[in-house]
Amino acid sequence: MTDIQQVVPEPRQAETRFRAFTARHLDTLTQRAGLSDAERLAVRAVATVLPFRTNSYVLDELIDWEAAPDDPMYRLVFPQPDMLPGSDVSRMAGLLSENAPESRIHAAAHEIRMRLNPHPAGQLLLNPPSLEGRPLPGLQHKYPETVLFFPRQGQTCHAYCSYCFRWAQFVDEPDLKMATDDIGTLVAYLRELVATKRRNPADDLVSVLLAAGDDALTTQELLSSLFQLVVAGHDTTASLIGNGVVALLDYPRQLQALLADPGRMPAAIDELIRFTAPVPHATFRVTTEPVTVGGVEIPAREQVLVCLGSANRDPGRFPAPHALDIGRGDGTNLGLGHGIHYCLGAPLARLEARVAFEALLGRHPGLLLAADRDALTWTRGDGLVLRGLTSLPVVLGPSSIPAKSRRHR
Secondary structure (H helix, E strand, O other), X not given: OHHHHXXXXXXXXXXXXXXXXXXXXXXXXXXXXXXXXXXXXXXXXXXXXXXXXXXXXXXXXXXXXXXXXXXXXXXXXXXXXXXXXXXXXXXXXHHHXXXXXXXXXXXXXXXXXXXXXXXXXXXXXXOOOEEOOEEOOOEEOOOOOOOEXXXXXXXXXXXXXXXXXXXXXXXXXXXXXXXXXXXXXXXXXXXXHHHHXXXXXXXXXXXXXXXXXXXXOOHHHHHHHHHHHHHOOHHHHHHHHHHHHHHHHHOHHHHHHHHHOHHHHHXXXXXXXXXXXXXXXXXXXXXXXXXXXXXXXXXXXXEEOOEHHXXXXXOOOOOXXXXXXXOOOOOOOOOOOOHHHOOXXXXXXXXXXXXXXXXXXXXXXXXXXXXXXXXXXXXXXXXXXXXXXXXXXXXXXXXXXXXXXXHHO
16 A cells, blocks of 8 residues: 555645646556456446546545545546446457557547447537538537537646547547637638628527627627637636635635635625736727827727737826735726627626636635746736736645545535
């Protein structure tokens, strides 16, 4: 047990760093579950075909190892031999036992995957929309109400579910993965969608926006809005959470006030949006006529970049604007825009941030940075409109949830 404990520490009330575990850790991890040599080999055999990934939080906080391998969380995360036909498990186990070359193992795994119906209902072939008779990989448009866009980068999870129907996204099979890095394809598809709805309006958002008339939205503005509906809200919410954690750690008294009164969370979210906005600049605007701002005349038809972050630090609007104050109560800010440009996803962004902060701070009130403050870098996003952390190393600290409650909740 000594080696196992060194690889996967026993749950304890101590500082915990995030660590990922993959298939190469399986043999040691399954020893902890009390599996025999043959049972461990079967688990590894399944993991050559289906993906496995978990992390230290799942292992230390969620799995009841005394009940493993029957513990529900263990079964949810770890590969199970009954996920594949017995003959396939035996075949892959035999290859592993004889230390077969990687090429043979990959070839056998590929053959098995092709029999597992990796894309039910023909979604890889039937669901992608087409443009001028050409299918658009990386997009899914099965239902009229939704368009799904799968970027080539960033498709991962911190812990895979053993029965995840999206498993084909996480194995080394490029031909099975729904992904694209061609943003132009998405824009071209949206352009064709607008043209189609202009000819044949229906009961949907695109038709409603078109019905407003050309005086309301130009085609370019409509495309811009649709594009943002598809891709917006992912980086921005993640960046708000990361930026907000750093801000609260920078202002420990504010963090303690929030921990003492979780009912202040909605106001705290608004203050974090003001103080450390993930969108510090608005998208480009164009003047329709000459305008004077701060004594500087801007001619007509000039691009203007509005700095929302600067407006949110305006001392004429916010007392002590460069300090974080969750009890500020100064009303709205421009972190989510204003007027006709107000963020359509604002309620969802606030809800996501609230859920994340309540869960994180509720479980780990002793959260600390695991790196020097000056070592943090904000390079996520485009560096202009978007602002987010490249990474945020933290020490979770002791959990506020007793071990037994964690294991059985």
